[in-house]
Amino acid sequence: MKHLAIVPGDGIGKEVIAAGMDVLDAVTEISTFDYDGELFDIGADRYLKTGELLTDEDIESLKKKDAIYFGAIGDPRVKPGIMEQGVLLKMRAVFDQYINLRPVTSWFPLVPLKREVPFDMHFLRENTEDFYMGAGGEFGPSNGDCKLKVKRELYTLDIDLNVDAEPKDDFAFEIGFLSRKGITRFADYAFKYAQARGEDKVTLVDKANVCTHVYGMQREIFQQKADEYGMKLEFMFVDAMAMAMIVRPETFGTIAVPNLFGDILTDLGAQLQGGLGMGGSGNINPHGVSMFEPIHGSAPDIAGQGKANPIAAVLAAQMLLTNQGYPEEGQMLHDAVRHVLDTGKTTPDLGGKLKTAEVGKAIAEYVLNQKR
Ligand code: ATP
Numbered sequence: 472m473k474h475l476a477i478v479p480g481d482g483i484g485k486e487v488i489a490a491g492m493d494v495l496d497a498v499t500e501i502s503t504f505d506y507d508g509e510l511f512d513i514g515a516d517r518y519l520k521t522g523e524l525l526t527d528e529d530i531e532s533l534k535k536k537d538a539i540y541f542g543a544i545g546d547p548r549v550k551p552g553i554m555e556q557g558v559l560l561k562m563r564a565v566f567d568q569y570i571n572l573r574p575v576t577s578w579f580p581l582v583p584l585k586r587e588v589p590f591d592m593h594f595l596r597e598n599t600e601d602f603y604m605g606a607g608g609e610f611g612p613s614n615g616d617c618k619l620k621v622k623r624e625l626y627t628l629d630i631d632l633n634v635d636a637e638p639k640d641d642f643a644f645e646i647g648f649l650s651r652k653g654i655t656r657f658a659d660y661a662f663k664y665a666q667a668r669g670e671d672k673v674t675l676v677d678k679a680n681v682c683t684h685v686y687g688m689q690r691e692i693f694q695q696k697a698d699e700y701g702m703k704l705e706f707m708f709v710d711a712m713a714m715a716m717i718v719r720p721e722t723f724g725t726i727a728v729p730n731l732f733g734d735i736l737t738d739l740g741a742q743l744q745g746g747l748g749m750g751g752s753g754n755i756n757p758h759g760v761s762m763f764e765p766i767h768g769s770a771p772d773i774a775g776q777g778k779a780n781p782i783a784a785v786l787a788a789q790m791l792l793t794n795q796g797y798p799e800e801g802q803m804l805h806d807a808v809r810h811v812l813d814t815g816k817t818t819p820d821l822g823g824k825l826k827t828a829e830v831g832k833a834i835a836e837y838v839l840n841q842k843r
Contacts, residue, residue, distance in 0.1 A: 473506040473795055476536040480514045481554065482769025483779035483827075484542020490781035490831025491540065491788045494804060497835035501842040504797045509536070515546030515554055524557030530565055533760060538791050541764035542784070547771050563598060568754035568762060569653070570660050571596040572790065573737045577720075578812060581745030581821070590720035594740060595664060596733025597657045598754060601685070602647040603730045611641035649685045649729070651692065657727065658696040660757060665702065665725035672703040676712045676728040676736065689729065713739060741766055748780030748820050751787035753794060763791040777826035780818040782808050785834055807837040 479488040492508065499505050509532070517523055533539060539562070544554045562568075575592040608614075661673045675693050679686035690706065697704035707715065709732040715722070716739060728736055741750045750766035765783030773779055785804055793801035810816075816833040817823030825833070 473504070473537045474535065475506045475508045475791075476511055476533050476539040477508040478511045478513050478539060479542040480544040480558070480769065481516075481546045482543055482771050482774035483767070484514070484544065484769055486774070486777065486779050486827045487765060487781040487784035488540065488542040490827050490834075491784040493828075493831045493835045494785050494807070494838060495540075495788055497838040498792065498797075498800050498803070500839055502797070502800050502803075504792065504800050508540070513558055514544060515549050518554065518557075519548060524554070525561050525565075533562075533566075536760055538795055539760060539762035540788065540791060541762050543765065543767060543769040545769040545771070562762060563754050566754075566756055566760045566762065567599070568756045568759075569597065569599045569656060570753075570755040570757070571598040571733065571737075572664075572753040572755055573740060573750065573766065574786075574790075575720075575737070575740035575744050575750075577743075578745050578749055578808075581749065581812070582743060584717065584720075584743065588721045590723070590743075592716070592720055592723045592740065593664070593668070593725050594733060594737050595657070595661050595725065595727050596737060597653065597728070597730050599730070600647075600649050600653045601730035602645055603734075604646075604648055606648060607643065607645035609641060609643045612639050613641050647682065647685050647729075647731070649689055651688070654689050654692045655696070658693045660755075661693075661725060661727040662696055662700040662702055666700065668725060670724040672705055672724060673697070674705045674707055674712075674723055674726045676707050676709050676726060676732055678709050678732070679706070680708060686729070693727070709736070712736060716740065716743065737766070746820065748783050748818070749786070750783050751785075751790050753787070753790045755794065761791075761794055763787040763794070777828065778819055779827045780820050781827050781831050781834075782811075782817075785831070803838055803841055804834070807834045810834075810837045 479485040511529060513525060513529060544558045546554060573594045575594060577589045579587060665673050677686035677689060679690055693704055741747055744750060747767035752766045753761055753763045755761040765787050767783055770779060785808060789801040789804040811830060811833050815823055816825055816830060818825055818827060818830055
């Protein structure tokens with residue numbers, strides 16, 4: 472019995488998670504997978520009533536779960552950033568979910584490429600370091616000296632910028648940090664992940680020809696790990712990778728990308744597989760509580776209308792099942808999604824006429840029919 476936290480959140484999060492749970496319930500009917508799901512009232516409604524975002528009590532309860540099934544967060548009644556930072560980013564930080572896993576699969580005919588070649592790229596985006604640590608500041612005549620705050624420790628850096636300081640100007644900067652520990656655990660996960668998929672190669676994306684310090688160290692550690700695992704390591708610059716994803720996506724399997732570039736490339740990937748409604752993602756801590764969610768947000772423009780495509784949430788459920796030791800059941804959800812696409816049982820964003828719940832039911836029905 473798996474203990475799952477169910478966090479529908481805001482907007483279409485509520486609708487797609489309800490559909491995803493219909494599908495998970497169907498899986499319990501036909502396999503050994505079983506779960507109890509505790510519903511967490513985390514989101515804008517509660518925040519507007521009580522001022523609470525992610526409370527200590529929430530965290531204590533979530534810690535006891537095997538995994539979190541998450542919808543979406545964000546509401547037009549709340550200032551942008553408050554829900555995202557106070558819930559989603561805090562959750563990823565508290566549970567140290569240092570891998571963001573995003574598969575990019577060719578769901579024909581949704582692929583907007585000329586060549587019909589099947590592909591299955593699995594992006595592993597590092598989720599905690601790089602340029603996303605808020606390590607920056609401003610200095611110069613308007614701001615005085617600069618103090619740099621990194622996490623909870625205060626460092627003061629002497630920065631020797633190669634610029635003409637006369638007349639004095641104002642500067643703003645953002646620093647990317649990678650730690651040996653952070654890179655090492657990222658590389659370990661990437662090689663193990665590729666191995667588990669039966670591959671012999673990891674592609675590492677960076678910009679080591681320009682950001683030589685951070686990505687130089689990353690290359691060195693990944694190379695050591697490649698030797699250790701006896702696997703191949705391919706280096707790609709991020710600009711070349713953006714082109715290669717369009718021209719030859721079928722040549723990639725497991726792709727490790729640092730935080731900032733991962734953010735950008737995975738959105739490109741989302742479009743390659745048919746848009747926001749088709750992407751599931753996992754925020755993974757291999758030794759802790761992981762969280763699975765659709766890549767889209769709360770989409771307030773279509774919330775409450777039954778228009779949301781639940782496939783992204785179902786693919787997130789597939790990843791949850793695989794992560795929790797039920798890969799065959801996960802594959803069944805993949806096949807079920809293929810089935811609804813082939814039979815046109817889809818929401819309007821994919822050209823269909825069904826409502827969110829109806830697509831969920833169609834996927835669940837396919838699963839139930841797999842009972843031997
Ligand atoms: P966030 O900043 O949280 O990502 P956002 O509003 O910028 O939120 P999304 O909520 O992801 O972005 O969605 C952008 C648009 O894409 C929505 O307004 C909606 O029209 C469409 N969209 C997103 N998800 C879905 C879905 N599951 N089904 C159908 N359309 C969707």
